[in-house]
Amino acid sequence: MPLPLSHLSVHDVYTKVIFPEICNIIY
Structure with a gap:
């Protein structure tokens, strides 16, 4: 992928x- 790594x-x-x-906290 050409997206920046950061x-x-x-x-x-x-x-x-x-x-x-x-999600874990909510459920």
């Missing part, structure tokens, strides 16, 4: 760490 890393962290944790 942006991809931030998005990856948000989608795979932050969101699942929030």
Whole structure:
């Protein structure tokens, strides 16, 4: 992918760490 690694890393962290944790806390 030609996307910047930093942006991809931030998005990856948000989608795979932050969101699942929030879902885990809510449920």
